[in-house]
Amino acid sequence: xxxxGQVKIRTERLNLHYGAFxxxxxxxxxxxxxxxxSIIGPSGCGKSTLLRCLNRMxxxxxTARVTGRILLDGKDILAGGTAMTSLRRRVGMVxxxxxxxxxxxxxxxxxxxxxxxxxxxxxxxxxxxxxLRATGLWETLKDRLNEHxxxxxxxxxxxxxxxxxxxxxxxxLLMDEPCSALDPIATGHVEDLMKNLAQNYTIVIVTHNxxxxxRVSDVTAFMYLGRxxxxxxxxxxxxxxxxxxxxxxxxxRFG
Amino acid sequence: MRILLExxxxxxxxxxxxxxxxxxxxxxxxxxxxxxxxxKTAQALxxxxxxxxxMELDVEEECLKxxxxxxxxxxxxxxxxxxxxxxxxxxxxxxxxxxxxxxxLKIFAEPDLLLPAQLSDMSVRVQAMLKKVLxxxxxxxxxxxxxxxxxxxxVDTLNREVLRQVKEGVLRKPEQFDALLQVMHVSRHxxxxxxxxxxxxxxxxxxxEGRIVRHSPEVSDKG
Ligand SMILES: Nc1ncnc2c1ncn2[C@@H]1O[C@H](COP(=O)(O)OP(=O)(O)OP(=O)(O)O)[C@@H](O)[C@H]1O
Ligand SMILES: [Mg+2]
Numbered sequence: 001x002x003x004x005g006q007v008k009i010r011t012e013r014l015n016l017h018y019g020a021f022x023x024x025x026x027x028x029x030x031x032x033x034x035x036x037x038s039i040i041g042p043s044g045c046g047k048s049t050l051l052r053c054l055n056r057m058x059x060x061x062x063t064a065r066v067t068g069r070i071l072l073d074g075k076d077i078l079a080g081g082t083a084m085t086s087l088r089r090r091v092g093m094v095x096x097x098x099x100x101x102x103x104x105x106x107x108x109x110x111x112x113x114x115x116x117x118x119x120x121x122x123x124x125x126x127x128x129x130x131x132l133r134a135t136g137l138w139e140t141l142k143d144r145l146n147e148h149x150x151x152x153x154x155x156x157x158x159x160x161x162x163x164x165x166x167x168x169x170x171x172x173l174l175m176d177e178p179c180s181a182l183d184p185i186a187t188g189h190v191e192d193l194m195k196n197l198a199q200n201y202t203i204v205i206v207t208h209n210x211x212x213x214x215r216v217s218d219v220t221a222f223m224y225l226g227r228x229x230x231x232x233x234x235x236x237x238x239x240x241x242x243x244x245x246x247x248x249x250x251x252x253r254f255g
Numbered sequence: 256m257r258i259l260l261e262x263x264x265x266x267x268x269x270x271x272x273x274x275x276x277x278x279x280x281x282x283x284x285x286x287x288x289x290x291x292x293x294x295k296t297a298q299a300l301x302x303x304x305x306x307x308x309x310m311e312l313d314v315e316e317e318c319l320k321x322x323x324x325x326x327x328x329x330x331x332x333x334x335x336x337x338x339x340x341x342x343x344x345x346x347x348x349x350x351x352x353x354x355x356x357x358x359x360l361k362i363f364a365e366p367d368l369l370l371p372a373q374l375s376d377m378s379v380r381v382q383a384m385l386k387k388v389l390x391x392x393x394x395x396x397x398x399x400x401x402x403x404x405x406x407x408x409x410v411d412t413l414n415r416e417v418l419r420q421v422k423e424g425v426l427r428k429p430e431q432f433d434a435l436l437q438v439m440h441v442s443r444h445x446x447x448x449x450x451x452x453x454x455x456x457x458x459x460x461x462x463x464e465g466r467i468v469r470h471s472p473e474v475s476d477k478g
Contacts, residue, residue, distance in 0.1 A: 247329050
């Protein structure tokens with residue numbers, strides 16, 4: 001997969017049914033650590049479904065039934081006895097529309113640590129500062145920590161949501177079309193932020209914007225009708241894909 | 256989106272085909288002028304020097320436009336990149352054909368000079384290589400492209416043989432030195448055209464297979 005072959009997350013024969021509908025079919029995917037992996041494919045192919053499997057968000061959907069294995073650092077997160085709070089702390093999710101809590105900036109970012117038991121005001125302030133620094137918000141917001149999060153611009157809100165995740169020191173960040181509500185300039189900023197975050201975190205991003213996948217990701221995975229058709233170094237996928245279906249999709253020949 | 260890109264690529268194809276035909280005909284003219292001692296044709300070629308340069312600019316502009324506006328990937332990207340390289344090679348071949356014509360006129364200044372027999376053999380082979388690779392480009396024929404790469408070494412051998420004869424000629428008839436020097440240059444020009452034809456063949460293989468074969472032992476017997 002990558003030069004040194006390290007794997008942070010590996011799915012093995014992952015299948016998901018929504019009731020009778022077979023949404024993921026025998027997906028074997030490897031996600032390398034501290035890199036950006038993008039998942040591309042036509043609408044409805046199962047990108048979001050696959051992403052949600054990686055921190056078991058599909059558990060919240062009553063009809064969803066999952067089989068196979070999902071190894072996080074070699075341990076199967078689908079196995080019985082997996083602690084959900086700890087899993088969701090290690091693997092966090094950023095959504096398409098920024099969804100800050102209707103609270104102050106400070107309370108948004110300190111929310112996770114408080115849930116996880118950090119109640120010391122001074123330590124919380126330190127965590128908030130470094131989480132906001134990690135997403136480039138600190139200089140702008142350090143004097144506005146008590147401001148309501150919903151008064152921020154869309155880009156700042158999305159950065160804030162990322163800060164909120166970073167505050168609980170996750171290992172993996174899942175992002176489902178994180179820039180689709182942002183204008184091109186804000187998108188550029190968030191892409192730059194993703195590149196910086198990838199030095200410390202494993203990032204998996206779903207995007208409809210193929211140029212974005214090409215620009216930011218190290219590894220690209222192409223899905224079609226619930227199957228993982230091909231995955232490999234992004235430069236190979238966009239210069240010389242192995243599978244004809246991949247070629248047809250990225251060159252716009254599909255459908 | 257795809258339809259718009261395809262339209263642009265079709266246009267580009269027409270441009271590069273037109274340029275290929277023009278360059279092929281220039282090389283043909285340069286060889287004929289030399290072998291048939293036709294100074295009028297040689298002069299005409301020299302006077303028509305701008306034609307391919309203009310075509311080269313058109314092709315390059317078209318490629319840059321497609322890259323900027325359509326951001327092609329995969330086979331489309333490899334096609335555009337290959338066309339940009341082939342465009343360069345064609346332009347260089349056209350320059351060389353004109354240089355050949357200039358040298359040819361200087362050779363004719365020595366009416367008694369006999370051209371080495373290998374020179375006509377070389378010109379036939381070089382023209383065949385060029386024709387073959389340009390046809391292969393149209394048909395995306397990788398096999399034919401590989402054969403062109405292989406043929407390059409025969410031209411190299413002939414070039415060395417011409418050099419040997421030029422050296423002998425200088426010893427026998429030192430008064431023909433200037434003209435013989437031009438013969439040597441013409442032979443070298445033909446050999447360069449074969450090199451450019453080989454470059455085009457390598458770019459074609461890359462375009463189709465996505466593998467860079469330049470400098471690889473598979474197709475070059477140079478190293
Ligand atoms: N909760 C659900 N119940 C039933 N079917 C679902 C559910 N969620 C998704 N699906 C179906 O599963 C398939 C995959 O959906 P998913 O949202 O993963 O696709 P996607 O690749 O993310 O699409 P998009 O690019 O439009 O976001 C689709 O056919 C969708 O209709
Ligand atoms: Mg989705």
